[in-house]
Amino acid sequence: MTVGGGAGGAPSAIDPKKLRVYGLAGALVGIYLAAILNSVLGTDIFSILAAAGAVAAAVMGANAVRRVCGYGIGTGVPSIGMLALGMGIVGASFGLSTAEQLGISMAGVIIALVYAMVFGYIVGAIANKVMGFNIPIMEEGLTDLSGAGAMAIIGWSYAVSGSLAYADMVTKVFNTGYLAIIFICGGLAILHPFNANLGPDEKQDRTLVNGLMVGSLATVAVGLCSLATLSTTAALITIVIGAAAWYYFYVWYYRLVKRDAAAVVGTGLLPPSAL
């Protein structure tokens, strides 16, 4: 499905290393800040911070998709997004469950991140060594993707559960099935930006702003779920901030589209060159 042509090496203005630091740091800070503030102040209105962390992770994942798919992997962009979330969901539930069994539920995020990134690296190495892809950034790209998937899932799950305790996660996120929307919405936040902007004139900033836009939309969806699990105030805060962020990024995205497109016209026939 990559007949449309890749980005040809994907030139980028923002260095992937910097984005990785922003993404991972943003996710960790967001989730831990939310967890600490919530437990110290005995409230759940700071859950939105974890969702913001998840958005940061998703943007990092979108950049990784952009870099890996720029080489053309023969199966299209969607499969790699599904892979990211497949790896992420295993990492996330393993991390949270193990931390609970060890008795330190706060460490779950770190365990999940480390496991997911190691697993992503191994899958990347398999792709290069066993299947002979020979894409130089495959290991790096899949490490990023897997970590982003795990962080996105934990971040948005926290925005639903309001607690890092595994028992809360299970009753509020898994048993209700809300993990399904986190899974698929998170997957689209990672794969949609590059997929929607695929083409020879793809620009990194436009792709990443699209990632922020989809991430904010996912936050709205998660906020709707948290109506059932958190206090109404916390849920409304998540929904309203998510919707406001979505609007802001959508308008920004549209501005970039107008900047990059050949022409944006109200109506009209084909361009004069094509008639």
Place this chain on the structure above:
Amino acid sequence: MNFDALTIVYILEIVVGGLMVGIGVHFVPVGGAPAAMAQATGIGTGTVQLAAGSGLTGLLAAGLMMSVTDNIWPILASGAVGAMIMMDATMLTGGWIYAYAVGAPFASAKVNYDPITGYSQPPYVAPGTVGQGIPTVCYVSGTIGALMGGIGGAMIYYPLMMTNHNPSLSALFAIGIFLVNAVLASWNIQGTIEGFHDPKFKRWPKAFRSCLVATLILALVAVTITGGA
């Protein structure tokens, strides 16, 4: 968490399930985007998507069966049958479109004679294409692929359920493991394949090794996860 003999059996079941998914994907005749223009033999969609569609339909059937019994055989059979029904209904109705809307006879460009029916193929391949539609050999191959995918999905789900007793968690976890294996296998076949008669099918050992390593790592942690409070 104690690693007794039963845990090792569960780990092995997950690994075998993952391998079934990985190999099963190779059987599914997928033509990718060209097949949607009747330009290539097979089903006109992506490998992962179709494997996921059928395997997870099987998972639904297996999950329903698992809610009433703990016996592994009906669960595996239920998963397999559910997946096969989805795949066959898809290929059948897809075949109707090739036959009655595009008006093209089914033909494969990879073999001269269909190994099952013995029908000659090249005279029926439209000029400028590499075959179209779903000939019998592809159809049977797809059914086998769905069978393996369905058993694989159920075989991942069963040990997870036995360790954590939480259908929702097990289902999502099984979806995760399923997708990882399906994507690895689809990378191995580079997008398109016609079935077990396709020369590309000989690549399956690579997918076998890849899925073995990947699923083993996932299985080792999967059995440690508890079902919560």
Place this chain on the structure above:
Amino acid sequence: MDALSMGLVAAMGALATVAGASEDIESDIGSQSNPNSQVQLAAQVGNPHRIYNKAISGEPPANALWATTAAVVAYTLITKFAMPALFAIAIGASVAALFNGVFSTSAYFGRSASQRRFNQWIYLDIVRYTTTSIMAHAWITAFCITCIAYIQTAILTPHHPFPMPVIALIWGLTVGAIGSSVGDIHYGGEREFQWRLFGQGLNTMLSGQIVRKAEAGLRNSIDNAWFCTKLGGPLTGLGFGLTVFLDNWRTTVFDPVTQAGLAIGMGLFFVIIMNLYNFYVETSIRKKYGPYPGYKGDIAA
């Protein structure tokens, strides 16, 4: 087996048929999934067009998103606010349709903007009138699939152990897989290339030469829905309807606890019948259409 369960399974089959049909038409209006590659290619080979270019990740994940969104919203409203199921599902489907609008427009903008060097313009009137009909079809799909998930988890016995959103996710993936395997061929193989010889697939040399003009003026994506509703949509519906109906019929007629063997045997019977039917279709069309006249090789037809 009781009459209520049978009726419910029949209703699920009917809902699935509608969902499949609307799913396929939704993707055809937006040129999603596999035929999208030709729409994308058209501008590159010098044929800019006025066709919607909605590339949302392939149909299965996209439809899984609509269905799951509708299901979580409905589930929240039902469990937390004790709303009647039908209203809750309708509201959920409306939220899903709004999500669909966001994804559709951003994909159309993004894909067209990334084709600047091929002079592919962005037409805002297309966005205004096509997006709404895409959203309307997505609403139908999401509504039907969430209804199926609700019936399976809350009414049909035995209740399915998975929660409603997970079932919606799986059926969404499945309907997308079926839609992109079945209905898309009618759009990609026939509607996009109506000026070539009938009775064969697309010759590789003609890639990207899609039909851009209509009976009057330029072709737009709503015209494609009109065409694909005739066969592609209904057959997709049939495919998904068969999947949902046959799969649930056998566990409803035969009790999965005491008659598991019969339920599985019945499924195998359906599989064998479908294999034979495909063989019949292959044989009959080979006889009716015959080999291609231009064939020069030495293998007898």
